[in-house]
Amino acid sequence: MPVVLITGCSRGIGRAAALALAARGWTVVATVRGADGRAGLEAAGVEVEELDVTDAQATAAVVGRVVGRHGGLDAVVANAGRGLSGCFEDLDPDQVRALVEVNLLGAMHTVRASLPAIRARRGRVVLLSSVAGARGAPGSGAYNATKFALEGWGEALRFELLPFGVQVVLVQPGATATGFAAARQQGARVGQGPYREISARLSTLLAENVASQEPVEVVVRAVERALTDRAPPFRIPTGRGTRAQILAHRLLPWRLYEGLVRRKLALPPAST
């Protein structure tokens, strides 16, 4: 049975994907950051390794142990990630750096360490991107930057790895019912400065968004498809309206798109 490494499995998409793939008979190695995250995984037949993906050496050591135990690796799912909300001037540079360390560099450490083994098996690389990797949104700029970066890197990787028979797939979830929203960090100065009004509007929208989150199983199905379809699409958007948002962003003239988004979000009027 294929061997897959999934990062960020203490909860949410990573955990649900690990359990679903183990139930299908895959050999799943799930990473968590602390002992608490192990609960329920081992009992379901999932192997657990502790890992903070910002540590490149530790990531390489985990992959080395997996390959040592199983003789190889067929797939990696770079899932670990987190959020940061707030208009750009309300964010501290350290908050932005920490986000990039996890969402972009953490995914890069994971994939870099896994690639020799994955190439040897003509395996799969799955990156957990987001609808936020396809279109920017106010109050989400730093998160957008990490996911846009993941998308550009993913495109390059796709071209580099196809000659080796390795497929790279970007999963692009819309709002999904996990612990993500609750764990999302807020900018250090949110609510204190000139962006008070827009931040208040955006936090109302975020709260409304929680009510329309998709169940985690929707994203798990996309991850399973990325891993098991003979020729999966390069990008798999998930959730109601996600594909439409991405298409509108790609196809509409910017002024029309901007007007639609500003109206939909009821943003304060532009000053001329």
Ligand SMILES: NC(=O)c1ccc[n+]([C@@H]2O[C@H](COP(=O)([O-])OP(=O)(O)OC[C@H]3O[C@@H](n4cnc5c(N)ncnc54)[C@H](OP(=O)(O)O)[C@@H]3O)[C@@H](O)[C@H]2O)c1
């Ligand atoms: N939920 C959504 O609405 C949504 C939408 C689009 C994309 N996504 C993406 O989907 C992925 C999974 O998100 P989720 O919804 O499952 O969120 P979640 O429930 O908050 O889970 C995130 C996971 O990432 C782990 N993690 C965070 N920082 C880490 C680090 N430095 N090293 C290792 N693991 C770390 C967390 O572990 P700890 O428990 O140790 O913190 C947790 O297991 C993320 O990349 C996210 O950006 C989510």
